[in-house]
Amino acid sequence: METIEIITVVGARPQFIKAAAVSRAIGAYDEAGNQNRLHERIIHTGQHYDDNMSNIFFEQLQIPAPAVNLEVGSGPHGRQTGAMLERLEKVLLDERPDWVLIYGDTNSTLAAALAAAKLHIPVAHVEAGLRSYNRRMPEEINRVVADCLSTLLFCPTETAVANLEKEGVTKGVCNVGDVMYDSVLFNAALAEQSSDIMSRLRLEPKSFYLATVHRAENTDDPERLAGILAAFERIDKPIVLPLHPRTRKTLGQAVGKMSRRVNVIEPVQYLDMIMLERNARIILTDSGGVQKEAFWFGTPCVTLRDETEWVELVEAGCNRLTGPGTEKIISAIAAFEETGATLPPDRRENLYGDGHSAEKIAATLARHQGD
């Protein structure tokens, strides 16, 4: 029997949610008495650090506590990524794991990929192959580099596999489906039982819209942000807006001047979030993860971006890409209000795997030792 040492590097909110599913599968893999053992240690870069952007996810989703928190915090890209790189190198030199496991496309993803690759430690990338083909997004740069440096590329969709093939990357690529789907399946019933967000906010199912805005391209461009907020002002239903700290900082006092129909709240726990997504009439978002969760819950989604990595959703007709233009947002909402429908549940399950992505990832890591 061999023990395969895995160092998981996470740092930002969506990575905690993805890592929760895989950590659980790694634990279950060991309990099943397989030939090889998997041993995981989590490194938190400290990119997100507010309680409601970090700790609450570790607690609620029972993610093993990080072995180390690098406490890098916020900063410009170069400084933040550089500090992560320096601190991660030290940890990886000490630990010399068989795998460095990374998620998505944040600066934490990029730093971990670079630090590991330079030390000749193989990298496994969960959510590989996604592309917006917009290099102005920091995430696009992060994911292109991370994919380039990865030995195992766990894609969530066939589109992602095809994107990598276009770049000549085929070795180590496998479509395992989306770990966020595993997470929704695991937590949906739990959320129904334990979340009181609906009564706390005095919400009736399908009577409100849910919105999230945090993408740099929207928050850092006053014109784009103004276009989105003007649309919110025109909507005649209550809007729940769990506000990302980045956006709160940009908006400053403008938060208090928004229409009373817009309920600006602090970022919420995952189980509360999925209850809001399931019960919202329409979701407006520039988040990657929230677009897919909208789909899994059958809630129509208006995406406040010019392009999306999750093109299947747009093709399926349940996601409308509007960018930040007020009129476009309002017409997309009107179109959804008119049809009121999204995909039937039987088609919803096929776009992102079978809900066992994390198990496939654990089994693949156990089979390969970075070869």
Ligand code: UD1
């Ligand atoms: C990051 C990711 C983005 C991901 C998002 C998920 C990069 C380049 N971007 O964006 O892909 O969609 O996380 O939420 O990695 N802040 C706090 N408290 C926190 C965290 C952040 O106040 O706990 C504030 C700080 O002012 C900080 C700003 O938010 O400067 C932005 O944080 P940062 O982690 O740099 O980027 P995100 O916008 O969160």
Ligand code: UDP
């Ligand atoms: N999320 C959450 N609370 C919130 C907002 C989002 O739990 O207040 C969850 C959401 O359900 C999804 C993930 O965070 O699982 C998405 O993260 P985010 O939008 O920050 O990043 P992105 O997916 O755009 O990278």
